[in-house]
Amino acid sequence: MENFLQRSPRFRREIGEWVQTGIITPEQAQLLHERYQLDREAPWYAQSGFVLKAVALVLAGMALFLFIAENWDSFPLAARAATGIVPLLCSYAVGVYYHTKRVSDKAELAFFFSSLVFGGNIFLQAQIFHISAYYPNGLLWWILGALPFAVYYRSTLHNLLLHVLYFIWVSTQMPLGQFSWMSPILLATLLYLLWQSGGTLVLLLAIVNIYVFFMNANDGLFAAHVLDFPLLFSAITFLCIVALPLVHKHYSKAVQQRVAVLLHGMLLAFFLFLTFKDATAEILTIHSFTPLTYGIIAAALFGFFLQKKEAMGIYSLAVFAPLFGIHLLGVLHVDKALSGLVAVMANILFFGYALWHIIGGLQERVKSRFMSGVFLVLLLAIVRYMDYFESYVMMSIVFLLCSGLLWGVHTWWNKTASTLQTEATDGVQA
């Protein structure tokens, strides 16, 4: 909270108004100015200039990489090494200078550039000495080298760099089926930094990295399980939804809601996938899942029952439970010939879920929930139309039913809304 108010121009204006309206005295205002450094320039996140400078430094870093990639092998070793070492030392010098002068935003940018150039130097040394070691190790050392600056600044800029490097590092291991024990340690560190300092973009990248981490772990530790993907991905999504409230202190309700809706949408997409008979038939051929998959599901369920029951968590459980149940039918060796019946069941459950939202929206007078239910019904209808294109009669019946349903709930909504309005008007007049 304190970091958020540091050098905030809005907070400075607010304090001015408090003094004018007599809420606080000028002496108290001065104390607040000193505590939150309000007499100093606004922090980086209040200035778009900081972002532009950071982007400029990224481009400079990429320019250095391209320069290195040209490979000046006709030059002496010292000269080639200097192309990387000199920018690195200069960035340290600039960073230390601004750090000692307490110009923290410029110091932060300088050390960000240091971290970029440090990575360039790793690959420059590999080029000079023709080091043909295990490629992901170079990225690992880059992450480790950049980590202390990220720990110091706990800023979006440094955290973004770490998350991007982590993603590339894990991604380069996945085709090789390798899993490093540094991976959970680094991910835990990155999530700790996220928990400390926030950042919407960092949150989104962290979610992506959670996915790649678990998929890499599943492949690397238990050998490739391509067919695990739908359940594993869904389980990770459910876990992320359950865990999202842990970082609530850095994000507004709107941001939390949007991220939760995005994750929930992905879960619904997999549920919709299971309404197809071909997909269900494939799922029923999977007779086992890795311990990691079950572990993630257990952790998500444990987290769900442990915490306050957020609405999105309940909706997600309502989607994940049937999804998991259908996968369990495969584990129980249900005959693949019954895939049609299972698919019908999935369709009924999906429709029931949509209906639950429609009815819930009507009862709670929440239009957004009502509309999301309507949208899901329409989506199911369109998908079924495309899937059962051969059966015109069946689809015409389905569409007629959907039409009747929508007409009915629309009428009911209007009737309920006008009744409420009448009651409210009578109440006011009374």
Added chain:
Amino acid sequence: MNTTKFLQWRPYIIPIAIVFQCGILAGMVVLAMRPLVEGREVRLLVETRDPRDLFRGDYAVLRYEFSSLRLDSIANDLDTATTYRFGDELFLELRQQGNYYRAVGLWRTPPQRGEFLQVRVENHDRIAPTQHRAAGVISLRAGIEEYFANTAVAQRLDSLISARGTNPNIRVVAYVMLTDDGAARIKDVSYTVD
């Protein structure tokens, strides 16, 4: 780490970060230079390909006779019941034959005498063992498979291999510095005409 402890340590993080980064780079250089300083030169026959690396630029992929070995064609003490996995460490014994060093054995422990390379398994297609010896094809990596050069040099090396189709006397040779414990570093890649 709670806030108070973090604030106590915070002033030291910047100097630690700078020293840590410099230490990583210095360590890389020391390890990379060790074979070049301490090693003996061996010549290995190569084949090449010319791809590009996002961070390191153009390079030639060097493949050696041992990059993909038929285990029934070389002496070895590999476990016949084991499928060796990516990253498993083995030792490739080398012996000079004419102008070049050739692979003569693949062992689980370093040979007592002679030159040997530390290698790591990339892939192992295991089949039924023959004569109490492991069989199948094993792909190995010795850390000397990439030679970074500017575009012109990398393409020239690649074109030399193509020229071998019409002139089999062309030999592309890697000059490798090899330490006593099997660590290797490429010193140079060139070609000869026998």
